[in-house]
Amino acid sequence: MGLGLVLVIGMIIALSAALAMMGAGCWISRDEGATAWAHALIGGLLVWGLVGLALGLMGQLTPTAFLIVAGMSLFGWSRARIDPPPWVALIPALLLAAPALIDATGSLTGVDELYLHGGLSQQLAIHEGLLGGVLHPNGSRPLTLQLVYTGLWSTGHPSSLSSFHWILAVALLTLVIQLGRLHLGALSVGLIAAAVLGGSTTVQESIGQAASDLPTAFAVLAAMDASLRRNIRLGIASAAVALSIKYTAAAPLVGIALAARLPLPTIATTAMGAVLLISPWWLRNALESLHPLFPFTGWPDPSMAFQSIEKWGAGRTVADFARLPYRAVFEADPQTYRFHGRLHPFMLACVLMLPVACRPTKWRPWAIAGITGSIGWAMGPHWLRYLIPTLPILALSGSAIVVWVARNRLGLGMVWCGLIGLAPMGLIGTDRHLSRELKARTSSTDHTPTVVEFCNRHVPEDATIALLFAWEGAAIQRRQILGSVEDHIPSRHFILSHPTDPLGALRRAGATHVLIGNVDFRRQLYPTIPEADFDAEYRTPVSAINHHLLMGADLLFSTATHRLYRLPADGLDT
Amino acid sequence: MLFAALVALQAFAGPPVPIHGDFHPCPNAALPRLVDARLVVCTSAGEPTVRIDPKTRVISVESAPTAVDPAGLIPSPMLGTTPIANDHGIAWVSGEHKGTRELWWQRAGSSLPIALDAGAAEPNHPVSDGRRIAWVSAGRIKTYDPVNGRKTTVDAATGFHTPPAFHDGTLCWETRTDTDVDIVCSDGVTLTRAGHQTRPVRIGTQLYFFENGLLWVWDWSS
Numbered sequence: 001m002g003l004g005l006v007l008v009i010g011m012i013i014a015l016s017a018a019l020a021m022m023g024a025g026c027w028i029s030r031d032e033g034a035t036a037w038a039h040a041l042i043g044g045l046l047v048w049g050l051v052g053l054a055l056g057l058m059g060q061l062t063p064t065a066f067l068i069v070a071g072m073s074l075f076g077w078s079r080a081r082i083d084p085p086p087w088v089a090l091i092p093a094l095l096l097a098a099p100a101l102i103d104a105t106g107s108l109t110g111v112d113e114l115y116l117h118g119g120l121s122q123q124l125a126i127h128e129g130l131l132g133g134v135l136h137p138n139g140s141r142p143l144t145l146q147l148v149y150t151g152l153w154s155t156g157h158p159s160s161l162s163s164f165h166w167i168l169a170v171a172l173l174t175l176v177i178q179l180g181r182l183h184l185g186a187l188s189v190g191l192i193a194a195a196v197l198g199g200s201t202t203v204q205e206s207i208g209q210a211a212s213d214l215p216t217a218f219a220v221l222a223a224m225d226a227s228l229r230r231n232i233r234l235g236i237a238s239a240a241v242a243l244s245i246k247y248t249a250a251a252p253l254v255g256i257a258l259a260a261r262l263p264l265p266t267i268a269t270t271a272m273g274a275v276l277l278i279s280p281w282w283l284r285n286a287l288e289s290l291h292p293l294f295p296f297t298g299w300p301d302p303s304m305a306f307q308s309i310e311k312w313g314a315g316r317t318v319a320d321f322a323r324l325p326y327r328a329v330f331e332a333d334p335q336t337y338r339f340h341g342r343l344h345p346f347m348l349a350c351v352l353m354l355p356v357a358c359r360p361t362k363w364r365p366w367a368i369a370g371i372t373g374s375i376g377w378a379m380g381p382h383w384l385r386y387l388i389p390t391l392p393i394l395a396l397s398g399s400a401i402v403v404w405v406a407r408n409r410l411g412l413g414m415v416w417c418g419l420i421g422l423a424p425m426g427l428i429g430t431d432r433h434l435s436r437e438l439k440a441r442t443s444s445t446d447h448t449p450t451v452v453e454f455c456n457r458h459v460p461e462d463a464t465i466a467l468l469f470a471w472e473g474a475a476i477q478r479r480q481i482l483g484s485v486e487d488h489i490p491s492r493h494f495i496l497s498h499p500t501d502p503l504g505a506l507r508r509a510g511a512t513h514v515l516i517g518n519v520d521f522r523r524q525l526y527p528t529i530p531e532a533d534f535d536a537e538y539r540t541p542v543s544a545i546n547h548h549l550l551m552g553a554d555l556l557f558s559t560a561t562h563r564l565y566r567l568p569a570d571g572l573d574t
Numbered sequence: 575m576l577f578a579a580l581v582a583l584q585a586f587a588g589p590p591v592p593i594h595g596d597f598h599p600c601p602n603a604a605l606p607r608l609v610d611a612r613l614v615v616c617t618s619a620g621e622p623t624v625r626i627d628p629k630t631r632v633i634s635v636e637s638a639p640t641a642v643d644p645a646g647l648i649p650s651p652m653l654g655t656t657p658i659a660n661d662h663g664i665a666w667v668s669g670e671h672k673g674t675r676e677l678w679w680q681r682a683g684s685s686l687p688i689a690l691d692a693g694a695a696e697p698n699h700p701v702s703d704g705r706r707i708a709w710v711s712a713g714r715i716k717t718y719d720p721v722n723g724r725k726t727t728v729d730a731a732t733g734f735h736t737p738p739a740f741h742d743g744t745l746c747w748e749t750r751t752d753t754d755v756d757i758v759c760s761d762g763v764t765l766t767r768a769g770h771q772t773r774p775v776r777i778g779t780q781l782y783f784f785e786n787g788l789l790w791v792w793d794w795s796s
């Protein structure tokens with residue numbers, strides 16, 4: 001391990017502590033109980049997100065500014081009276097997350113890491129300010145976690161993002177174990193729930209990557225804790241952080257609000273507080289003439305939806321929904337996009353036991369939040385990682401019932417045997433993923449795609465590359481526009497918005513080069529879209545831009561998967 | 575006069591016909607080209623392992639042609655470019671960090687390369703007909719004869735996309751009209767059709783090109 005990596009890891013741990021301290025200083029009063037450490041971390045993320053927003057608006061997202069914020073965060077110590085997470089929860093969490101360190105300390109390789117978490121952070125760091133709109137749609141999301149990632153990007157080590165995320169994942173697993181003991185009566189409840197999560201490919205792979213699902217789950221679980229303890233202030237912060245990291249938190253948060261059985265004015269106050277804390281992000285979009293929830297509400301003129309949800313999952317008839325829990329567990333394959341992941345088989349038992357858990361008072365809030373979160377997920381595209389914000393709640397409620405049923409040591413021993421025995425089913429694909437990462441770490445061969453290498457070596461440093469149908473964002477060390485979201489909507493929308501002169505429009509948008517992926521939209525993946533619409537929205541943009549590039553741009557480099565063009569300086573198109 | 579000859583030529587020639595097979599335009603701009611008297615094209619995976627005999631049109635899949643070893647070339651060839659060798663030496667393109675290019679020539683048996691073209695001309699796509707080399711320079715085509723050191727410029731306006739075809743001293747290149755891409759040769763042969771005709775390879779009275787993802791051949795000897 002090089003000295004540089006040691007320094008970076010040290011910095012990440014210091015940053016995590018600084019976040020907690022900042023949260024403690026700003027948000028935590030002296031006596032918040034055993035989970036104060038988690039709420040301090042949530043508070044730190046919230047404050048850093050809002051400070052980052054202000055810095056971004058001022059064009060000051062610089063390494064120096066981040067260093068100053070980190071330094072100021074340390075003043076949180078002066079007020080903090082926080083017990084660290086208990087070892088009995090932390091050590092199992094560390095053990096469960098340990099395999100993912102192979103991935104977390106390596107380079108960013110996941111698609112989401114490249115185009116979103118790393119890619120956006122890189123662009124924010126290059127521009128030293130916020131980005132957004134149709135040219136940078138990912139930048140129009142709430143960026144609470146992204147702005148912390150942006151600060152980490154400034155270290156020059158992209159793996160610092162995934163390493164920091166790994167720490168947040170450990171925090172989640174620790175909180176799962178701790179809440180099992182605090183709210184569901186037994187340490188074994190939390191341990192079983194954490195083991196189920198750690199025994200799922202969807203969670204295990206996510207732990208090692210720079211992502212947003214597990215941090216969202218952490219904030220949702222903190223909101224659950226705050227709700228059960230009737231702490232409105234902490235509930236507001238947790239809900240706001242969860243939603244400002246990922247809107248998929250909305251469904252379990254609604255469930256938590258319903259389960260809390262708080263007076264209506266209290267629920268309204270909590271909701272308004274959370275909305276108030278997220279509203280700066282919405283206001284920013286509105287000021288840029290975008291829908292406050294852009295890009296999730298789709299693209300305007302021509303109107304395009306954010307996601308074709310019918311494209312994924314196992315169908316949307318009543319019978320399909322009835323079979324969904326079984327299919328999502330047993331038919332899911334991390335190698336396909338149907339569910340895009342894999343869960344431990346125990347998770348099916350957790351879901352099936354939810355109606356049982358609705359009766360006892362102690363389990364009811366968990367069951368209601370789990371059911372609501374699951375219904376919200378089923379309404380979406382059925383990708384299992386979108387269920388991650390609800391998974392800890394599902395795992396804890398299921399584990400509580402199992403521990404109650406098992407009752408004695410023999411029963412618990414049998415449960416553990418079952419969990420461990422079934423783990424290989426839940427971890428399908430994880431061994432392949434980790435061995436690939438390990439091989440990449442130990443190999444002396446440079447696996448950088450040659451088109452990326454060409455961009456970084458031969459494209460002028462002041463160039464701006466338009467990424468069309470390409471996800472490689474973080475790997476390319478140049479200013480970028482467009483990039484990909486879902487079905488390459490930014491590229492398709494831009495081309496369809498400028499049908500007669502897309503190259504001129506790209507030029508006017510600041511692009512000097514175009515990196516285009518050789519995309520082929522497969523008709524069978526879009527069965528519900530009429531043929532004419534498919535032609536107009538999917539095939540036409542690809543053939544149109546290929547025609548214009550052939551006629552009016554210089555082909556600098558091509559591989560079997562990508563082509564790089566230079567745009568004419570005068571922006572003229574044929 | 576030239577126009578009349580051309581019209582006469584095209585009047586007697588049969589129309590281009592597609593060569594059907596499981597092959598595709600290569601990602602490497604230096605292909606397709608002639609190697610050992612056979613045309614090398616690519617598989618759907620971009621591997622240059624498909625060979626077509628221009629006389630019999632027999633298609634076979636073999637190993638990729640041996641590339642020039644760039645190890646001893648200084649400055650080193652630019653990523654994505656293909657050095658071209660003939661009996662007289664090697665030509666290659668080197669690239670700088672800011673995207674500028676130079677074309678280098680190293681005579682066989684010599685260790686000292688000379689720069690043939692550089693600067694704003696952005697030399698690219700060197701090809702050889704066995705004796706001379708040709709390359710794209712500022713969108714036009716230049717040639718160099720290493721035997722007598724003579725350089726010529728063809729006012730081709732071919733752009734930057736693909737190398738010219740070069741066979742027995744005859745050059746063919748892509749040319750862009752208002753609506754599409756066609757092919758023009760230095761001996762007056764032109765190929766003008768609807769759609770884009772790209773990546774020409776000239777072999778005597780045969781002109782190979784890609785159109786709409788298919789490899790076509792126009793043989794006006796028949």
